[in-house]
Amino acid sequence: MTAMPAFSHVLLETKTAPSGSNYKAVFQVGHGCEGSATTGITVRIPAGFQGAKPxxxxxxxxxxxxxxxxQPYASHxxxxxxxVSVVSWTAASQDAALPDAFFDDFxxxxxxxxxxxxxxFKVLQTCASGSLDWGDVPAAGVSSxxxxFPALLLDVTGPETAAATDSAPAHAPGAHQH
Structure with a gap:
Protein backbone atom coordinates (compact mmCIF):
# COMPACT_ATOMS: atom_id res chain seq x y z
CA MET A 1 0.00 0.00 0.00
CA THR A 2 1.38 3.41 -0.91
CA ALA A 3 0.82 6.52 1.14
CA MET A 4 -1.22 9.28 -0.44
CA PRO A 5 0.61 12.58 -0.94
CA ALA A 6 0.04 15.14 1.82
CA PHE A 7 -1.72 17.46 -0.63
CA SER A 8 -4.30 14.86 -1.66
CA HIS A 9 -6.99 15.71 0.93
CA VAL A 10 -7.65 16.46 4.58
CA LEU A 11 -5.46 14.19 6.72
CA LEU A 12 -5.07 13.24 10.38
CA GLU A 13 -1.56 14.08 11.62
CA THR A 14 -1.50 11.09 14.05
CA LYS A 15 -3.21 8.02 12.62
CA THR A 16 -2.94 5.61 15.60
CA ALA A 17 -3.50 6.02 19.35
CA PRO A 18 -4.06 3.70 22.33
CA SER A 19 -7.58 2.99 23.54
CA GLY A 20 -8.72 4.91 26.61
CA SER A 21 -6.15 7.66 26.01
CA ASN A 22 -6.59 11.36 25.43
CA TYR A 23 -6.10 12.22 21.78
CA LYS A 24 -5.28 15.46 20.02
CA ALA A 25 -6.82 15.26 16.56
CA VAL A 26 -4.96 17.49 14.11
CA PHE A 27 -6.83 17.81 10.81
CA GLN A 28 -4.36 18.93 8.16
CA VAL A 29 -5.83 20.82 5.21
CA GLY A 30 -3.45 20.79 2.25
CA HIS A 31 -5.54 22.38 -0.50
CA GLY A 32 -8.86 24.02 -1.29
CA CYS A 33 -11.57 22.89 -3.71
CA GLU A 34 -10.25 22.94 -7.29
CA GLY A 35 -8.32 26.16 -6.73
CA SER A 36 -10.88 27.79 -4.42
CA ALA A 37 -9.97 28.90 -0.87
CA THR A 38 -11.18 26.86 2.14
CA THR A 39 -13.78 28.81 4.12
CA GLY A 40 -15.00 26.11 6.50
CA ILE A 41 -14.07 22.80 8.12
CA THR A 42 -16.79 20.70 9.78
CA VAL A 43 -15.78 17.56 11.69
CA ARG A 44 -18.42 14.94 12.54
CA ILE A 45 -17.25 13.31 15.77
CA PRO A 46 -17.36 9.49 15.66
CA ALA A 47 -19.33 7.53 18.26
CA GLY A 48 -17.10 6.62 21.21
CA PHE A 49 -14.95 9.76 21.03
CA GLN A 50 -15.74 11.54 24.31
CA GLY A 51 -15.65 15.18 25.36
CA ALA A 52 -14.41 16.76 22.13
CA LYS A 53 -12.96 20.22 22.82
CA PRO A 54 -11.88 22.24 19.79
CA GLN A 71 -24.77 5.20 25.72
CA PRO A 72 -24.06 7.77 28.46
CA TYR A 73 -20.70 7.71 30.24
CA ALA A 74 -19.31 9.13 33.49
CA SER A 75 -16.94 12.10 33.72
CA HIS A 76 -15.76 13.54 37.04
CA VAL A 84 -20.21 17.02 21.12
CA SER A 85 -21.23 15.52 17.78
CA VAL A 86 -20.02 18.21 15.35
CA VAL A 87 -17.29 20.86 15.47
CA SER A 88 -17.14 23.59 12.80
CA TRP A 89 -14.62 26.31 12.01
CA THR A 90 -15.76 29.04 9.59
CA ALA A 91 -13.57 31.83 8.21
CA ALA A 92 -14.82 35.09 9.75
CA SER A 93 -13.91 37.02 6.58
CA GLN A 94 -12.64 36.48 3.06
CA ASP A 95 -9.17 37.50 4.27
CA ALA A 96 -9.23 34.73 6.92
CA ALA A 97 -10.02 31.98 4.36
CA LEU A 98 -7.25 29.44 3.69
CA PRO A 99 -5.94 29.97 0.13
CA ASP A 100 -5.76 26.86 -2.06
CA ALA A 101 -1.94 27.08 -2.20
CA PHE A 102 -1.58 27.18 1.61
CA PHE A 103 -1.64 24.51 4.34
CA ASP A 104 -3.12 24.71 7.86
CA ASP A 105 -4.19 22.63 10.85
CA PHE A 106 -7.53 22.50 12.69
CA PHE A 121 -13.76 11.20 11.35
CA LYS A 122 -15.94 12.61 8.56
CA VAL A 123 -14.84 16.09 7.46
CA LEU A 124 -16.74 18.53 5.26
CA GLN A 125 -14.40 21.04 3.63
CA THR A 126 -16.33 24.09 2.41
CA CYS A 127 -14.69 26.45 -0.05
CA ALA A 128 -15.45 29.83 -1.62
CA SER A 129 -16.63 27.79 -4.60
CA GLY A 130 -17.83 24.25 -3.89
CA SER A 131 -17.09 21.75 -1.13
CA LEU A 132 -15.49 18.36 -0.56
CA ASP A 133 -17.11 15.86 1.80
CA TRP A 134 -14.38 13.59 3.13
CA GLY A 135 -16.95 11.15 4.53
CA ASP A 136 -16.72 7.91 2.56
CA VAL A 137 -16.25 4.86 4.80
CA PRO A 138 -15.57 1.37 3.40
CA ALA A 139 -18.47 -1.10 3.60
CA ALA A 140 -16.13 -3.55 5.37
CA GLY A 141 -12.63 -3.34 6.82
CA VAL A 142 -10.47 -0.24 6.91
CA SER A 143 -9.05 0.06 3.39
CA SER A 144 -10.06 3.32 1.74
CA PHE A 149 -13.56 11.06 -0.70
CA PRO A 150 -12.37 8.83 2.18
CA ALA A 151 -13.15 9.73 5.79
CA LEU A 152 -10.12 10.07 8.08
CA LEU A 153 -9.23 6.82 9.83
CA LEU A 154 -7.88 6.76 13.38
CA ASP A 155 -6.67 3.28 14.34
CA VAL A 156 -7.42 2.91 18.05
CA THR A 157 -5.01 0.24 19.32
CA GLY A 158 -4.96 -1.77 22.55
CA PRO A 159 -4.24 0.18 25.75
CA GLU A 160 -0.67 1.23 26.49
CA THR A 161 0.72 0.56 29.93
CA ALA A 162 3.07 3.55 30.17
CA ALA A 163 1.47 6.86 31.20
CA ALA A 164 4.00 8.59 28.93
CA THR A 165 2.01 7.46 25.87
CA ASP A 166 -0.89 9.70 26.84
CA SER A 167 -0.98 12.37 24.13
CA ALA A 168 -2.36 15.08 26.44
CA PRO A 169 -0.72 16.59 29.51
CA ALA A 170 -2.80 16.16 32.67
CA HIS A 171 -3.54 19.91 32.83
CA ALA A 172 -4.80 20.18 29.22
CA PRO A 173 -8.52 20.78 28.58
CA GLY A 174 -10.31 17.49 28.02
CA ALA A 175 -7.37 15.53 29.39
CA HIS A 176 -9.05 14.12 32.47
CA GLN A 177 -9.17 10.33 32.57
CA HIS A 178 -11.70 8.37 34.57
Missing part, protein backbone atom coordinates in the same frame (compact mmCIF):
# COMPACT_ATOMS: atom_id res chain seq x y z
CA UNK A 55 -8.96 24.66 19.64
CA UNK A 56 -10.01 28.16 18.57
CA UNK A 57 -8.39 29.56 15.44
CA UNK A 58 -7.68 33.28 14.95
CA UNK A 59 -9.89 34.73 12.21
CA UNK A 60 -12.30 31.78 12.33
CA UNK A 61 -15.56 31.36 14.24
CA UNK A 62 -16.07 28.14 16.15
CA UNK A 63 -19.36 26.27 16.56
CA UNK A 64 -20.09 23.09 18.51
CA UNK A 65 -23.21 20.92 18.22
CA UNK A 66 -24.22 18.50 20.98
CA UNK A 67 -26.49 15.47 20.79
CA UNK A 68 -28.00 13.06 23.30
CA UNK A 69 -25.90 9.93 23.73
CA UNK A 70 -27.25 6.45 23.10
CA UNK A 77 -18.15 11.11 38.73
CA UNK A 78 -21.19 12.57 36.96
CA UNK A 79 -23.21 10.99 34.14
CA UNK A 80 -22.75 12.54 30.70
CA UNK A 81 -25.92 12.20 28.61
CA UNK A 82 -25.02 14.70 25.84
CA UNK A 83 -21.72 15.12 24.03
CA UNK A 107 -7.43 20.78 16.09
CA UNK A 108 -9.59 19.27 18.81
CA UNK A 109 -8.99 16.85 21.64
CA UNK A 110 -10.99 14.25 23.48
CA UNK A 111 -10.88 10.79 25.03
CA UNK A 112 -10.74 7.63 22.94
CA UNK A 113 -12.98 4.63 23.62
CA UNK A 114 -11.74 1.89 25.95
CA UNK A 115 -11.90 -0.70 23.15
CA UNK A 116 -9.61 -0.93 20.14
CA UNK A 117 -10.94 -0.51 16.62
CA UNK A 118 -11.31 2.02 13.82
CA UNK A 119 -12.74 5.50 14.37
CA UNK A 120 -13.75 7.39 11.24
CA UNK A 145 -8.76 2.12 -1.64
CA UNK A 146 -11.25 3.03 -4.34
CA UNK A 147 -13.08 5.63 -2.23
CA UNK A 148 -13.19 9.03 -3.93
Missing amino acids: YPKAGWTLAVKQEKLA GKPVTED MLRGKLPETAGPLW KGLK
Whole structure:
Protein backbone atom coordinates (compact mmCIF):
# COMPACT_ATOMS: atom_id res chain seq x y z
CA MET A 1 0.00 0.00 0.00
CA THR A 2 1.38 3.41 -0.91
CA ALA A 3 0.82 6.52 1.14
CA MET A 4 -1.22 9.28 -0.44
CA PRO A 5 0.61 12.58 -0.94
CA ALA A 6 0.04 15.14 1.82
CA PHE A 7 -1.72 17.46 -0.63
CA SER A 8 -4.30 14.86 -1.66
CA HIS A 9 -6.99 15.71 0.93
CA VAL A 10 -7.65 16.46 4.58
CA LEU A 11 -5.46 14.19 6.72
CA LEU A 12 -5.07 13.24 10.38
CA GLU A 13 -1.56 14.08 11.62
CA THR A 14 -1.50 11.09 14.05
CA LYS A 15 -3.21 8.02 12.62
CA THR A 16 -2.94 5.61 15.60
CA ALA A 17 -3.50 6.02 19.35
CA PRO A 18 -4.06 3.70 22.33
CA SER A 19 -7.58 2.99 23.54
CA GLY A 20 -8.72 4.91 26.61
CA SER A 21 -6.15 7.66 26.01
CA ASN A 22 -6.59 11.36 25.43
CA TYR A 23 -6.10 12.22 21.78
CA LYS A 24 -5.28 15.46 20.02
CA ALA A 25 -6.82 15.26 16.56
CA VAL A 26 -4.96 17.49 14.11
CA PHE A 27 -6.83 17.81 10.81
CA GLN A 28 -4.36 18.93 8.16
CA VAL A 29 -5.83 20.82 5.21
CA GLY A 30 -3.45 20.79 2.25
CA HIS A 31 -5.54 22.38 -0.50
CA GLY A 32 -8.86 24.02 -1.29
CA CYS A 33 -11.57 22.89 -3.71
CA GLU A 34 -10.25 22.94 -7.29
CA GLY A 35 -8.32 26.16 -6.73
CA SER A 36 -10.88 27.79 -4.42
CA ALA A 37 -9.97 28.90 -0.87
CA THR A 38 -11.18 26.86 2.14
CA THR A 39 -13.78 28.81 4.12
CA GLY A 40 -15.00 26.11 6.50
CA ILE A 41 -14.07 22.80 8.12
CA THR A 42 -16.79 20.70 9.78
CA VAL A 43 -15.78 17.56 11.69
CA ARG A 44 -18.42 14.94 12.54
CA ILE A 45 -17.25 13.31 15.77
CA PRO A 46 -17.36 9.49 15.66
CA ALA A 47 -19.33 7.53 18.26
CA GLY A 48 -17.10 6.62 21.21
CA PHE A 49 -14.95 9.76 21.03
CA GLN A 50 -15.74 11.54 24.31
CA GLY A 51 -15.65 15.18 25.36
CA ALA A 52 -14.41 16.76 22.13
CA LYS A 53 -12.96 20.22 22.82
CA PRO A 54 -11.88 22.24 19.79
CA TYR A 55 -8.96 24.66 19.64
CA PRO A 56 -10.01 28.16 18.57
CA LYS A 57 -8.39 29.56 15.44
CA ALA A 58 -7.68 33.28 14.95
CA GLY A 59 -9.89 34.73 12.21
CA TRP A 60 -12.30 31.78 12.33
CA THR A 61 -15.56 31.36 14.24
CA LEU A 62 -16.07 28.14 16.15
CA ALA A 63 -19.36 26.27 16.56
CA VAL A 64 -20.09 23.09 18.51
CA LYS A 65 -23.21 20.92 18.22
CA GLN A 66 -24.22 18.50 20.98
CA GLU A 67 -26.49 15.47 20.79
CA LYS A 68 -28.00 13.06 23.30
CA LEU A 69 -25.90 9.93 23.73
CA ALA A 70 -27.25 6.45 23.10
CA GLN A 71 -24.77 5.20 25.72
CA PRO A 72 -24.06 7.77 28.46
CA TYR A 73 -20.70 7.71 30.24
CA ALA A 74 -19.31 9.13 33.49
CA SER A 75 -16.94 12.10 33.72
CA HIS A 76 -15.76 13.54 37.04
CA GLY A 77 -18.15 11.11 38.73
CA LYS A 78 -21.19 12.57 36.96
CA PRO A 79 -23.21 10.99 34.14
CA VAL A 80 -22.75 12.54 30.70
CA THR A 81 -25.92 12.20 28.61
CA GLU A 82 -25.02 14.70 25.84
CA ASP A 83 -21.72 15.12 24.03
CA VAL A 84 -20.21 17.02 21.12
CA SER A 85 -21.23 15.52 17.78
CA VAL A 86 -20.02 18.21 15.35
CA VAL A 87 -17.29 20.86 15.47
CA SER A 88 -17.14 23.59 12.80
CA TRP A 89 -14.62 26.31 12.01
CA THR A 90 -15.76 29.04 9.59
CA ALA A 91 -13.57 31.83 8.21
CA ALA A 92 -14.82 35.09 9.75
CA SER A 93 -13.91 37.02 6.58
CA GLN A 94 -12.64 36.48 3.06
CA ASP A 95 -9.17 37.50 4.27
CA ALA A 96 -9.23 34.73 6.92
CA ALA A 97 -10.02 31.98 4.36
CA LEU A 98 -7.25 29.44 3.69
CA PRO A 99 -5.94 29.97 0.13
CA ASP A 100 -5.76 26.86 -2.06
CA ALA A 101 -1.94 27.08 -2.20
CA PHE A 102 -1.58 27.18 1.61
CA PHE A 103 -1.64 24.51 4.34
CA ASP A 104 -3.12 24.71 7.86
CA ASP A 105 -4.19 22.63 10.85
CA PHE A 106 -7.53 22.50 12.69
CA MET A 107 -7.43 20.78 16.09
CA LEU A 108 -9.59 19.27 18.81
CA ARG A 109 -8.99 16.85 21.64
CA GLY A 110 -10.99 14.25 23.48
CA LYS A 111 -10.88 10.79 25.03
CA LEU A 112 -10.74 7.63 22.94
CA PRO A 113 -12.98 4.63 23.62
CA GLU A 114 -11.74 1.89 25.95
CA THR A 115 -11.90 -0.70 23.15
CA ALA A 116 -9.61 -0.93 20.14
CA GLY A 117 -10.94 -0.51 16.62
CA PRO A 118 -11.31 2.02 13.82
CA LEU A 119 -12.74 5.50 14.37
CA TRP A 120 -13.75 7.39 11.24
CA PHE A 121 -13.76 11.20 11.35
CA LYS A 122 -15.94 12.61 8.56
CA VAL A 123 -14.84 16.09 7.46
CA LEU A 124 -16.74 18.53 5.26
CA GLN A 125 -14.40 21.04 3.63
CA THR A 126 -16.33 24.09 2.41
CA CYS A 127 -14.69 26.45 -0.05
CA ALA A 128 -15.45 29.83 -1.62
CA SER A 129 -16.63 27.79 -4.60
CA GLY A 130 -17.83 24.25 -3.89
CA SER A 131 -17.09 21.75 -1.13
CA LEU A 132 -15.49 18.36 -0.56
CA ASP A 133 -17.11 15.86 1.80
CA TRP A 134 -14.38 13.59 3.13
CA GLY A 135 -16.95 11.15 4.53
CA ASP A 136 -16.72 7.91 2.56
CA VAL A 137 -16.25 4.86 4.80
CA PRO A 138 -15.57 1.37 3.40
CA ALA A 139 -18.47 -1.10 3.60
CA ALA A 140 -16.13 -3.55 5.37
CA GLY A 141 -12.63 -3.34 6.82
CA VAL A 142 -10.47 -0.24 6.91
CA SER A 143 -9.05 0.06 3.39
CA SER A 144 -10.06 3.32 1.74
CA LYS A 145 -8.76 2.12 -1.64
CA GLY A 146 -11.25 3.03 -4.34
CA LEU A 147 -13.08 5.63 -2.23
CA LYS A 148 -13.19 9.03 -3.93
CA PHE A 149 -13.56 11.06 -0.70
CA PRO A 150 -12.37 8.83 2.18
CA ALA A 151 -13.15 9.73 5.79
CA LEU A 152 -10.12 10.07 8.08
CA LEU A 153 -9.23 6.82 9.83
CA LEU A 154 -7.88 6.76 13.38
CA ASP A 155 -6.67 3.28 14.34
CA VAL A 156 -7.42 2.91 18.05
CA THR A 157 -5.01 0.24 19.32
CA GLY A 158 -4.96 -1.77 22.55
CA PRO A 159 -4.24 0.18 25.75
CA GLU A 160 -0.67 1.23 26.49
CA THR A 161 0.72 0.56 29.93
CA ALA A 162 3.07 3.55 30.17
CA ALA A 163 1.47 6.86 31.20
CA ALA A 164 4.00 8.59 28.93
CA THR A 165 2.01 7.46 25.87
CA ASP A 166 -0.89 9.70 26.84
CA SER A 167 -0.98 12.37 24.13
CA ALA A 168 -2.36 15.08 26.44
CA PRO A 169 -0.72 16.59 29.51
CA ALA A 170 -2.80 16.16 32.67
CA HIS A 171 -3.54 19.91 32.83
CA ALA A 172 -4.80 20.18 29.22
CA PRO A 173 -8.52 20.78 28.58
CA GLY A 174 -10.31 17.49 28.02
CA ALA A 175 -7.37 15.53 29.39
CA HIS A 176 -9.05 14.12 32.47
CA GLN A 177 -9.17 10.33 32.57
CA HIS A 178 -11.70 8.37 34.57
